[in-house]
Amino acid sequence: MANVKNNASSQETRRKLIDAAGKIFAEKGFHAATIKEITDQAGVNLASINYHFTDKAELYAAVIRHAVSLTPCTLPEEPSESTPEARLRALVVHALHDFHDPGRPAWRATLLSHELNQPTAAMDAILDELIWPRVRFARGLIRDILGPKATDEEVAQGTFSVTAQVVHYLYNAGLLRRLNPDLLAAENVARLADHITQFSLAGLYAMRDRGRKKGSRRRP
Amino acid sequence: MANVKNNASSQETRRKLIDAAGKIFAEKGFHAATIKEITDQAGVNLASINYHFTDKAELYAAVIRHAVSLTPCTLPEEPSESTPEARLRALVVHALHDFHDPGRPAWRATLLSHELNQPTAAMDAILDELIWPRVRFARGLIRDILGPKATDEEVAQGTFSVTAQVVHYLYNAGLLRRLNPDLLAAENVARLADHITQFSLAGLYAMRDRGRKKGSRRRP
Amino acid sequence: MANVKNNASSQETRRKLIDAAGKIFAEKGFHAATIKEITDQAGVNLASINYHFTDKAELYAAVIRHAVSLTPCTLPEEPSESTPEARLRALVVHALHDFHDPGRPAWRATLLSHELNQPTAAMDAILDELIWPRVRFARGLIRDILGPKATDEEVAQGTFSVTAQVVHYLYNAGLLRRLNPDLLAAENVARLADHITQFSLAGLYAMRDRGRKKGSRRRP
Amino acid sequence: MANVKNNASSQETRRKLIDAAGKIFAEKGFHAATIKEITDQAGVNLASINYHFTDKAELYAAVIRHAVSLTPCTLPEEPSESTPEARLRALVVHALHDFHDPGRPAWRATLLSHELNQPTAAMDAILDELIWPRVRFARGLIRDILGPKATDEEVAQGTFSVTAQVVHYLYNAGLLRRLNPDLLAAENVARLADHITQFSLAGLYAMRDRGRKKGSRRRP
DNA sequence: AATGAATGAGCCTTCATTCAT
DNA sequence: GATGAATGAAGGCTCATTCAT
Numbered sequence: 001m002a003n004v005k006n007n008a009s010s011q012e013t014r015r016k017l018i019d020a021a022g023k024i025f026a027e028k029g030f031h032a033a034t035i036k037e038i039t040d041q042a043g044v045n046l047a048s049i050n051y052h053f054t055d056k057a058e059l060y061a062a063v064i065r066h067a068v069s070l071t072p073c074t075l076p077e078e079p080s081e082s083t084p085e086a087r088l089r090a091l092v093v094h095a096l097h098d099f100h101d102p103g104r105p106a107w108r109a110t111l112l113s114h115e116l117n118q119p120t121a122a123m124d125a126i127l128d129e130l131i132w133p134r135v136r137f138a139r140g141l142i143r144d145i146l147g148p149k150a151t152d153e154e155v156a157q158g159t160f161s162v163t164a165q166v167v168h169y170l171y172n173a174g175l176l177r178r179l180n181p182d183l184l185a186a187e188n189v190a191r192l193a194d195h196i197t198q199f200s201l202a203g204l205y206a207m208r209d210r211g212r213k214k215g216s217r218r219r220p
Numbered sequence: 221m222a223n224v225k226n227n228a229s230s231q232e233t234r235r236k237l238i239d240a241a242g243k244i245f246a247e248k249g250f251h252a253a254t255i256k257e258i259t260d261q262a263g264v265n266l267a268s269i270n271y272h273f274t275d276k277a278e279l280y281a282a283v284i285r286h287a288v289s290l291t292p293c294t295l296p297e298e299p300s301e302s303t304p305e306a307r308l309r310a311l312v313v314h315a316l317h318d319f320h321d322p323g324r325p326a327w328r329a330t331l332l333s334h335e336l337n338q339p340t341a342a343m344d345a346i347l348d349e350l351i352w353p354r355v356r357f358a359r360g361l362i363r364d365i366l367g368p369k370a371t372d373e374e375v376a377q378g379t380f381s382v383t384a385q386v387v388h389y390l391y392n393a394g395l396l397r398r399l400n401p402d403l404l405a406a407e408n409v410a411r412l413a414d415h416i417t418q419f420s421l422a423g424l425y426a427m428r429d430r431g432r433k434k435g436s437r438r439r440p
Numbered sequence: 441m442a443n444v445k446n447n448a449s450s451q452e453t454r455r456k457l458i459d460a461a462g463k464i465f466a467e468k469g470f471h472a473a474t475i476k477e478i479t480d481q482a483g484v485n486l487a488s489i490n491y492h493f494t495d496k497a498e499l500y501a502a503v504i505r506h507a508v509s510l511t512p513c514t515l516p517e518e519p520s521e522s523t524p525e526a527r528l529r530a531l532v533v534h535a536l537h538d539f540h541d542p543g544r545p546a547w548r549a550t551l552l553s554h555e556l557n558q559p560t561a562a563m564d565a566i567l568d569e570l571i572w573p574r575v576r577f578a579r580g581l582i583r584d585i586l587g588p589k590a591t592d593e594e595v596a597q598g599t600f601s602v603t604a605q606v607v608h609y610l611y612n613a614g615l616l617r618r619l620n621p622d623l624l625a626a627e628n629v630a631r632l633a634d635h636i637t638q639f640s641l642a643g644l645y646a647m648r649d650r651g652r653k654k655g656s657r658r659r660p
Numbered sequence: 661m662a663n664v665k666n667n668a669s670s671q672e673t674r675r676k677l678i679d680a681a682g683k684i685f686a687e688k689g690f691h692a693a694t695i696k697e698i699t700d701q702a703g704v705n706l707a708s709i710n711y712h713f714t715d716k717a718e719l720y721a722a723v724i725r726h727a728v729s730l731t732p733c734t735l736p737e738e739p740s741e742s743t744p745e746a747r748l749r750a751l752v753v754h755a756l757h758d759f760h761d762p763g764r765p766a767w768r769a770t771l772l773s774h775e776l777n778q779p780t781a782a783m784d785a786i787l788d789e790l791i792w793p794r795v796r797f798a799r800g801l802i803r804d805i806l807g808p809k810a811t812d813e814e815v816a817q818g819t820f821s822v823t824a825q826v827v828h829y830l831y832n833a834g835l836l837r838r839l840n841p842d843l844l845a846a847e848n849v850a851r852l853a854d855h856i857t858q859f860s861l862a863g864l865y866a867m868r869d870r871g872r873k874k875g876s877r878r879r880p
Numbered sequence: 881a882a883t884g885a886a887t888g889a890g891c892c893t894t895c896a897t898t899c900a901t
Numbered sequence: 902g903a904t905g906a907a908t909g910a911a912g913g914c915t916c917a918t919t920c921a922t
Contacts, residue, residue, distance in 0.1 A: 168384035202426030608824035642866030643859035
């Protein structure tokens with residue numbers, strides 16, 4: 001009851017604070033960011049943070065929660081009769097766009113990758129609400145592609161390779177832009193998505209075929 | 221001049237400071253780490269840092285430089301007549317082991333990934349001495365695999381996908397360990413290297429074959 | 441004008457605030473007490489204090505005034521023909537009970553002793569309405585006991601010794617309880633009152649007798 | 661080891677801080693006192709408190725410890741063949757002078773009475789090193805005066821009455837000065853000591869005599 | 881009359897840095 | 902070269918108070 005303020009103006013201030021804080025935290029990290037910077041950016045009083053969030057740490061947690069909640073778990077729902085290939089491509093495209101969706105605050109991606117790099121208490125929420133659903137979804141899809149004989153380890157390996165490429169794009173964008181200016185250019189995202197899909201499908205099919213050979217050899 | 225101390229005991233203090241600082245910086249990041257913590261850990265006087273490194277920032281830079289220097293550019297020198305497959309596997313295995321080499325301070329990997337995530341001025345050195353040589357090496361290898369007709373973009377894409385998997389393993393180890401305890405277990409690193417190699421080769425071959433088809437179609 | 445609110449609900453809020461404030465001020469002193477604590481305890485809005493009392497300081501003054509008003513100057517009205525001994529005992533008993541009267545808020549005694557220890561502007565009111573009447577009453581009684589020849593100084597000295605014992609009991613209860621658990625036990629108050637009366641009477645008689653001897657010597 | 665600084669200049673700063681803090685804490689109490697006030701008064705840097713005492717609270721504790729240590733337990737050692745009367749007078753005079761000894765910081769008495777009124781963790785030290793030795797000493801003396809037949813309760817009661825007068829003088833000096841300007845004047849301390857002694861002796865003798873009568877009546 | 885929101889002043893504390901020895 | 906002491910700048914937080922509704 002103490003921290004639940006329902007007034008409209010209150011919500012507005014909270015929103016401004018979370019916006020500003022998200023930006024600054026993403027730029028500088030938790031410790032280097034100062035609450036004065038944040039409140040200045042938000043155009044509110046310095047003591048507002050304490051009033052609305054008790055604490056700098058609580059504000060940070062709220063920002064993370066907000067960032068997570070901005071990443072709805074609407075995974076691409078292809079008609080189940082679609083080919084696994086189509087579904088994989090949908091997944092890759094969705095992930096690549098979703099994270100850098102221009103409709104979302106620009107700091108969302110950066111902040112989350114910070115948190116992944118140096119987890120705080122807020123990490124659990126991210127894991128539960130953001131990571132796990134996607135991992136499960138991807139595993140299901142990849143199991144479909146690898147076929148019924150795939151072992152759990154093979155599914156995990158395949159998921160690892162696919163998500164690795166997506167995550168690399170998402171989290172190491174800053175570095176990659178310096179290494180591959182063209183590749184990362186916004187207008188080329190679709191081609192990169194194509195590449196990831198094709199590359200991964202080939203890899204997965206190879207896993208499946210090798211599995212079959214092993215299997216047929218094992219059970220002649 | 222001012223910062224070059226040649227005394228033996230002086231060098232010893234510098235070494236202790238860099239060791240301690242590396243560990244603490246890796247754990248907490250630059251801002252959250254305090255120089256008192258570092259000097260306590262190093263067992264030296266609090267003023268030593270300013271004496272030997274002028275600055276907290278300078279100490280950090282020195283630590284990064286040290287970490288970089290600890291990562292010599294000894295890329296796997298396979299006989300050039302080896303098959304590209306063998307050379308790719310050597311690259312993957314090398315990268316996976318190199319980063320987590322037990323002969324190096326445990327904080328080296330963490331610190332470098334911090335720096336990649338939130339670059340400071342020290343980033344350029346890392347890029348030049350650590351990243352670029354490896355990227356160039358990988359690109360050369362992948363160009364060999366993709367064949368002479370591969371475009372620059374295709375080389376970059378292939379390199380992206382291969383390095384993505386290695387980097388994912390290296391930087392997101394903490395997260396991955398929670399998602400795939402088995403996959404990341406130390407004793408399974410070799411199998412993961414195998415998987416990455418096979419998966420990537422399949423992907424690269426698919427790129428090559430597609431390129432050929434496209435090429436043959438384009439120039440009949 | 442401004443501070444006189446006549447509404448019934450208003451008076452109710454004032455009462456709740458004074459009650460809560462009295463308790464908290466007594467526990468922690470003026471500075472350590474926060475108005476949030478007080479309003480929480482009172483179950484009213486945080487801004488109420490400023491609305492009803494203008495100020496934290498004004499609230500404190502009001503609390504003190506209330507505490508003083510709760511200590512009516514009903515001194516023991518023994519029939520004047522009673523022996524001085526009986527009247528002294530009545531005074532001691534009255535003082536011992538009056539202060540810790542269970543019909544009064546428990547914080548009254550503590551708060552007043554705080555104020556005596558670190559006087560604020562409210563001190564004058566206490567002095568005028570609480571202390572002086574009692575001192576005058578006691579002096580009158582003791583003058584009766586010491587007899588007409590007693591000097592003003594002797595009266596003051598006698599009053600000092602008698603009130604010292606009462607005040608010691610009242611203000612240093614916390615400490616005394618640790619030194620003399622038995623002596624301070626509630627059920628033994630009557631015996632302590634007896635003791636104080638007898639002890640003091642003996643002391644006063646000795647003063648009187650000594651005074652007479654001196655006097656007879658001085659005016660032979 | 662961390663907080664034990666042995667340098668001469670360090671000790672000097674600590675002394676200046678304790679002096680200033682003692683004065684300010686005595687004037688305003690712990691919460692109302694600000695460390696800026698204290699460091700200004702001491703003529704040292706604001707951060708010195710943290711350096712030497714870690715904390716405002718630790719500084720306060722150090723001040724109390726210092727005040728206690730300034731009150732050596734040198735109780736008046738009258739030749740044991742002295743009359744109890746002489747020894748009682750020595751005790752009273754000693755207590756009255758000791759506390760307000762001009763050779764001691766003026767804030768010592770005030771500070772200790774604050775602490776008695778609102779005990780903090782430092783209270784235990786005061787009790788052990790300051791209060792109890794004196795209480796034991798006084799009880800021994802009063803038992804001598806009351807004679808061998810005195811019960812423990814009688815000893816406690818007698819001690820209560822005697823110490824009440826001393827304590828009243830010591831702790832309520834501020835108030836008493838307004839009620840009895842003459843009585844409390846510095847030049848009259850000796851006469852007050854005389855009065856307390858005589859008054860108390862009379863009270864004690866009365867206790868003794870009453871005890872004897874009771875005893876003789878009880879065991880005829 | 882009452883309340884939730886907002887504010888600004890001020891306090892304690894931390895910390896990197898400098899100084900004197 | 903090394904150390905203990907000192908310093909000032911700045912940060913987070915608390916709190917009494919005010920404002921708008």
